[in-house]
Amino acid sequence: MIKRTLFFSNPAYLSTRNEQLVVSFPDSEKQDVTVPIEDLGYVVLEHPQITITNGLLMQLVQHKTAVITCDKQHLPTGFLQPLAGHSEQTERMRYQLNASVPLKKQLWQQTVVAKIDNQANHFLARGKNALRLKRYARSVSSGDLGNQEALAAAFYFQNLFAIAGFSRNRKAMAPNNLLNYGYAILRAITARALVSSGLLPSVGIFHRNKYNAYCLADDVMEPYRPYVDAVVYDIVESGCNIEALNTSIKKDLLLIPAMDVVIDGKRSPLMNAMSRTTASLYECFEGGRRKLLYPEFASY
Template sequence: MIKKTFYFGNPVYLSLKNAQLVIKLPEIVKNNTLPEGFKQTSEVTKPIEDIGVVVLDNKQITVTSGVLETLLENNCAIITCDSKSMPVGLMLPLYGNTTQNERFRQQLDASLPLTKQLWQQTIRAKIENQAVVLSECAGEEIKCMKVWAADVKSGDLDNLEARAAAYYWKNLFKIEGFTRDREGIPPNNLLNYGYAILRAVVARGLVISGLLPTLGIHHHNRYNAYCLADDIMEPYRPYVDRLVYGMVKKGLNYTELTKELKAQLLTIPTLETNISGKRSPLMVAVGQTTASLYKCFSGELRRIFYPEM
C-alpha cells in the first residue's frame, strides 16, 4: 500500500492515541466555552501506519514526543520548514532494518570500481530520463542527450552529467533569465521544494533498506548528511521537473510558493513511474531502487533498478 503524505501548514496540535495520530485545532482546544463532547468530536484521527511523509510548515505546530517516536518507528520521514516555507530539516528513524549492522558493513566495504559502476548507471538513467522530459515537454531535439547517456563511462570521468544538464536546462524552461540555480528566479522555488520532498522519500527508502544515507557513491561533501540520498535521487529528478513544467505551462502564478502549489508538489510520492517493466507510485519505485542498491553492495546484483520515463 502506498504511504500517505501529510502536510500541516496551520497551527495544530498533534498527539497520539491508540496508535492513531490525533489532530486538534488549537482554537477549539483553548476555547473553554465549548462542551467537552464537541471538542472530542472535532478531533481527526489517522492511522500512523499509513503515513510515509509528514511536512510541518508552521511555527505554531505542537507535536508530542509520542507522535515523533511512533512516526519514526513506522519508518516515516518528518520534514520541517523554515519561515519561507522551504524544507529545512529532515528526521529519519535510526533503525530501519533488522540486519542494519550487516548492511552498513557491506556498504562501507564497497569497492571503488563498484561505486564507480553504480554512479555510471545512475547518471546514464538520469540523462535518459531528462531526454524524455525534454522531448515530451519542450519538443526539443534529444539525439545529443541519447549519445551522452550511452557514452557515460565508469565514474562519469568525462562529466557528461554536467554537459547534459547544461543543454537540458537551457531548453526546458524558456523563461527569460532562467538558469537552474537554488537561489535563482522562479520556477527554481518550485524545483527546490519538489527536490526536497523527493530527497526525503529517497532518504526514507535508504533507511528502510538498511543503508547509511550519509555515505554516498559519488557525493562526499563533509557537511552533507544525505550524500547517498542525493546520489540515488538523480534519475528521479526528471519526474519533479516534468511536474513543475506542467504547473508553469498551466499559466499559474508561481512567483510565490502558495499552499495550492505546494499541494501539487506534495503529490510527488504518488507520481506514476515505470520500473522493471511495471507501473508503480514513485515512493514504491524508490523502495525497489534502494533494495536493489543494497543487493549491489552485498554482491547479489550488479545493477541498480531505476525507473524509465
C-alpha cells in the first residue's frame, strides 16, 4: 500500500479523534480536515507555529508514520521514529552489531556498485555518455578501497546539469538546495524502513561518524540518490526559478516516496522498494542471503 505524505507550511493545530488526524485552523474560518492515520507514511511540519498534540504523536509513531520537522531554512532537520519498530528487534540488532568486517566490506561494495550503475543509467536516460561511470562501477573493490564512489560522484555532478561551474556542495549554488531537500526526504524514508526492519539506523556498514545518528541510513540510501537527482533534473529543465524552494518545487520533491522504481524486475513505489532493501540487509546480517536487493534505474 502506498502511504500518503502530508505537508504543512501554514499555522495549524494537529490532533487526533477516532483514529483520524484532525487538522484545525485556529486563525481561519476553514473547516477541520480529517485524514485516516493508517494511510499516512510521512508528515512534514515546516511552519514554526504548528501545534501537535502528544496523543497524535503517539498514534503516528504506533503506525510507523515518519514525522519530519524543518528548520528556519525550510529544510528537514528532525525525524521522529519509534523505539520499537519490529517484534524481533533485539535479535535483529544483535545480528547487525555482530556483523563481521568482511561482510560489511562486501555489502558496501554492492552498495557502491549499485549507486554508480544507477548514476550511469540516469546519464543514459538523459542521452549522456555513461562509459566512464560504467568503468568506475566495474572497478569497485571490497570496501571500495579505491574510493570509486567519490570519483564517480565528482564526474557525475560535473556533467549532470547544464549549469556552468556547478558542483555538489550542500551550501553552494542551486540546485544544491533542491538536492539537499530531496536527500533529506530520502534519508527519512530510509530510516523509517530500517526501523521497521528492526535495525539501528545509527550503526552503519561504512559511514561511522560519531556525530551522525543515521550512518546506516546514509549507507543504504546511496543507490536511491539518482532518483532524487532525476526529479531535480526535471525541475531544472522545466525552466522554473530554482533559487528558492517554493511550494511547487517542494510538492514535486515530496512525491519521491511514491515514485515508481524497478526492483527485482518489478515496478514498485520507492518507499516500498526501500522496505525490501532493508529487509534484504537484515537477511545478509542474519546469514540468509549474500546479496542486497537494490533498485535498478531505468535507462530508457
